[in-house]
Amino acid sequence: MPIILAIESSCDETSVAVCNNGKITANVIANQTIHENYGGVIPELASRVHQQNIVPAVQQALAIAKVSKNELNAVAFTRGPGLLGSLLVGVSFAKSFALALDLPLIAVNHMQAHILAHFIDEPMPKFPFLCLTVSGGHTQIVLVKDYFDMEIVGETLDDAAGEAFDKTAKILNLPYPGGPLIDKYAKEGNPLAYKFPEPQIQGLDYSFSGFKTAILYFIRNQEKADPAFVEKHLADICASVQYSIVNILLNKLKKAAKEYQITEIAIAGGVSANSGLRNTLLAMEESHGWKVYIPAFQYCTDNAGMIAIAGYHQFLKGNFVGQKVSPMARMNF
Ligand code: KG4
Numbered sequence: 001m002p003i004i005l006a007i008e009s010s011c012d013e014t015s016v017a018v019c020n021n022g023k024i025t026a027n028v029i030a031n032q033t034i035h036e037n038y039g040g041v042i043p044e045l046a047s048r049v050h051q052q053n054i055v056p057a058v059q060q061a062l063a064i065a066k067v068s069k070n071e072l073n074a075v076a077f078t079r080g081p082g083l084l085g086s087l088l089v090g091v092s093f094a095k096s097f098a099l100a101l102d103l104p105l106i107a108v109n110h111m112q113a114h115i116l117a118h119f120i121d122e123p124m125p126k127f128p129f130l131c132l133t134v135s136g137g138h139t140q141i142v143l144v145k146d147y148f149d150m151e152i153v154g155e156t157l158d159d160a161a162g163e164a165f166d167k168t169a170k171i172l173n174l175p176y177p178g179g180p181l182i183d184k185y186a187k188e189g190n191p192l193a194y195k196f197p198e199p200q201i202q203g204l205d206y207s208f209s210g211f212k213t214a215i216l217y218f219i220r221n222q223e224k225a226d227p228a229f230v231e232k233h234l235a236d237i238c239a240s241v242q243y244s245i246v247n248i249l250l251n252k253l254k255k256a257a258k259e260y261q262i263t264e265i266a267i268a269g270g271v272s273a274n275s276g277l278r279n280t281l282l283a284m285e286e287s288h289g290w291k292v293y294i295p296a297f298q299y300c301t302d303n304a305g306m307i308a309i310a311g312y313h314q315f316l317k318g319n320f321v322g323q324k325v326s327p328m329a330r331m332n333f
């Protein structure tokens with residue numbers, strides 16, 4: 001007790017998970033490849049594909065977890081933040097499913113869930129810890145005092161770190177989402193080949209819009225001299241861009257750790273799948289006396305496993321919602 005079914009549909013991944021007494025026993029993720037050729041997620045297409053994916057994903061998750069729908073004790077779902085049309089599919093499905101089976105509903109905040117993914121597997125961070133949450137839509141340094149007591153102490157003023165990866169990839173003519181591809185090419189390149197300026201932002205906030213423009217101008221200038229510049233130096237460009245983004249992210253995290261005197265440090269969100277970020281952070285464990293927590297790959301990018309674990313902790317607190325609940329494109333902690 002309890003067995004919770006969880007639904008995630010905030011962006012372009014339809015995901016369904018099962019949490020059995022705090023353990024994730026299924027985490028099905030249906031990726032949408034339809035957006036690859038558009039250079040970004042097309043909201044209308046995303047919600048249509050969610051509608052096609054959701055029922056098979058639920059059936060698959062229940063089969064993998066070896067539970068029947070009659071054994072479920074609650075349904076958790078992502079309420080927001082995210083694309084409204086995408087959220088609507090998951091929220092409507094969760095509400096009808098719960099109504100039909102007479103189950104309580106649990107509304108989960110997607111950004112909190114990215115952080116709570118750290119409570120799926122051992123080792124788990126100890127409160128209070130700092131979490132750098134880096135995804136396609138968010139870049140936040142969060143002071144996590146308890147499961148549902150979180151405070152954003154720094155965040156991006158414009159683009160998110162994932163956008164910096166994806167927009168650079170677009171400049172380099174790589175398909176969407178470009179983050180994983182930059183990561184892949186970076187492995188064969190020299191991170192010190194090109195230097196990009198670090199944004200000078202006060203405090204613990206970030207900015208990536210100027211960084212993206214700097215890359216755009218750099219590539220344009222190089223291409224004037226050699227039209228095949230990108231093709232010839234792709235690995236070095238990717239390695240240098242990744243090195244810069246990772247440095248920008250970790251410099252502020254270092255500052256936050258010092259300011260709050262916290263050594264329990266975690267990362268979460270899609271960009272935490274980046275090998276450069278993971279490796280550099282792990283190296284800092286020793287040099288900075290930190291204890292570093294990095295989620296397993298399947299729990300970094302959008303997934304319902306993290307919604308399920310957040311739902312589990314809300315279940316323990318008796319935090320349920322009624323059938324009137326609606327999705328929220330923007331949602332604070
Ligand atoms: O958390 P997430 O799956 O979705 C949002 O909630 O936004 O994050 C998606 C973002 C995309 O920008 C994607 O390019 C980036 O995470 N991403 C990566 C890597 N894997 C995913 N960025 C860099 N390196 C990766 N390996």
Ligand code: ZN
Nearest residue numbers: 135269270302
């Ligand atoms: Zn996300």
